[in-house]
Amino acid sequence: MHDTVRALTALIFAAETPLSLDRLSFLLEMPRAELTPLLTELKQRFAPGRQGFYLAEVAGGYQFRSDSDLSGWLAKLHHERPPRFSPAALETLAIIAYRQPITRAEVEYLRGVDSGGVLRTLLERNFVRILGKKDVPGRPLMYGTHAHFLEFFGLNSLNDLPTLKEFSALDAALAQESLAADGPLTPTDGFESSV
């Protein structure tokens, strides 16, 4: 068992991308049920703020990551400028993340500006990928986030995205429907119950 834990640690350490439970189970030839307690134990041993790095659950897998409060030191090590996004790119990425699958026209309607350029950059940087074609006239491409998106932002799944904030009294379900068609405009008493 001791050797298994060591192998498990080494595998996660040396892997280039987060290793899923399935993959670890395959590599170590052990059932998932036996690995789960070992991983829980490892997560405790490599908890954030103890060793300088910690065992994180990211993009559906396990990965060692440096503690975030040490970023100043690590930035010096790499001599590379940290990644940056233009406000337009981040906004577009947020829309795609929350509304996928989504077409370019839908993104542009939400943003009110042409988004072809930022979309291409996001595709090239592997944050966004093509999911398929929408079954409407013109068969436009549908976009969604890439697994790299989760890894980059340290999310385990899309469910871990920060909850979209509600503004004013507008309800999420209502916001997506056409307010003009059947919803009242002012936040009256009957507003919530009408949803």
Place this chain on the structure above:
Amino acid sequence: MSIEVRLANFDGPLDLLLHLIKTNAMDIYDIPMVEITDQYLAAMEKMEQLNLDIAGEFLLMAASLMHIKSKMLLPVAVEDDPEDETLDPRAELVRRLLEYQRYKQAAQDLEQLPWLERDIFLARIPRPESAGVPGGEAADQEVGIYQLAAAFHRLMQTAKVETMHEVMREQLSVRDYIEKILTRLAGGKHLALRDFLPSGATRQELVVTFLAMLELVKMRLLEVSQSAEFQPLWLKLVVQLPGVDPQPLREEGFGYA
């Protein structure tokens, strides 16, 4: 005379409108159209440096604002319920503004997350060339047509640009390349897609090789897999052909000739 619009600080017309509504403490559910339209137009006039492409969108919004404004000046028909807000010409605009505000906030939330290479760093282990060989069926992921197309696109970008002056048409046959692939994969070998498409190959060779590969996939003779995203694509024969020459293949049958 050109209109000079400077939009350094605004990401688009919706962004500008939101800004105006907030700084003027207007009620988003009861936007004073006359005031907002005037302010919007004034902001556009004040802005400098025209960026034609985006300016078009700013102009479109200016037109919509004036359209809404004029609609609101029209008398409401008597039979219409004055309380019926669904007829409010501002409804669509309000909905878009609120929706836009949500994603603007969501973008700020993303900014707060720990980013790789900015806040969080990973161990960097140099990967040997052979990495990414599928460890077995359990580890393999299905490769979709878009990943295939993207991989091919990357290879095409590294392909040599032919700088010949004399134009010679080399007849490459998909059939020949199918046979090449079959021969090289004989005996259950795993080979990377890259092995079939050497960087010195011409674009034509790349195209024919890729077509041959797709044909084999279509014939269900070839399996394409990868161990994880960004890893090489691996080719493997599905069935072992005991030295059988795929005779029935005819070039014209593929429709490329």
